[in-house]
Amino acid sequence: MTGAVGLSQRIVAGVDLSIEVLAAGPGRVALETHRSPEETGANEDGILVLSDGAERAVLAVADGLGGHPGGGVASRLALEQLSRAIEDAIDAGRELRDGILDGFEAANQRVLSLGTGAATTLAVVEIAGGAFRSYHVGDSAILWVGGRGKVKAQTIQHSPTGYAVEAGLLSERDARVHEDRHVVSNIVGSREMTIDIGSTHPLALRDTILLASDGLLDNLAPERIGQVLRRQPLPAAATDLVARCRERMASGGKPDDLTVVVWRRA
Secondary structure: OEOOOOEEEEEEEOOOEEEEEEEEOOEEEEEEEEOOOOOOOOOOEEEEEEEEOOOEEEEEEEEEOOOOOOHHHHHHHHHHHHHHHHHHHHHOOOOHHHHHHHHHHHHHHHHHHOOOOOOEOEEEEEEEOOEEEEEEEOOOEEEEEOOOOOEEEEOOOOOHHHHHHHOOOOOHHHHHOOOOOOOOOOOEOOOOOOOEEOOOEEOOOOOEEEEEOHHHHOOOOHHHHHHHHHHOOOOHHHHHHHHHHHHHHOOOOOOOOEEEEEEEEO
16 A cells, blocks of 8 residues: 555555565565464454655554454554554654654554454554664564674563563563463553653664564564574564464464564665
8 A cells, every 4th residue: 555655555454474575664574474373263463564765664563452352453453543643744744753653542542442342462663764763552572683693672561471571570481381471461442551662773784673463472582583583584584483483382382373573674
């Protein structure tokens, strides 16, 4: 879908996607998404890739909450509202940041207006001027990985276990098997929603940005993810992460919808 001059957008919602590679600002992005191997319904994850010419891009992952009615509807609506708000900001000559924040608020109001208790997570990365910034609500993850596979930074999952890991009270390994791992404490679709805004970080030539629904980190450690990304080019890195995660789901891990978005400089 194309709107303003130089603006391209791609939304993937409610379907499985084996692999797709797109231009995204100054780089390329590989996308892959699959429903849970234990579910027969639709995939409740969604992806947005928005590129404003060759210099700026926005990437987003939304994960409709399982156990809530209309999780897939909520994730799709959130991405549509986010896309519309960013396009409006670009048309008005405003910053991407303004459109992203407007998009979160519009998404929250739209999901609340359903009146069904539907909810979703929303993780967003803005890439511009040789740097990136993260914005997120919920437990979908954003990882910044260096060329040697080191995880330079990752977002805090908005959950009791996520906060416990950040405070040093729980290890990543124990968090992956904790009985409360599925509990999310900050969601799009809540009047108490808060947006976690990261700092701006400069991007080195071989850096990788990863966005993923919680199905990835519930089954693979960040260090393992970093090593997979280090060893392989796009789209093989995304495909390998998905294959390893789904193998883990089938052998004692946590089955869930799974979405992986991997971005690198062109």
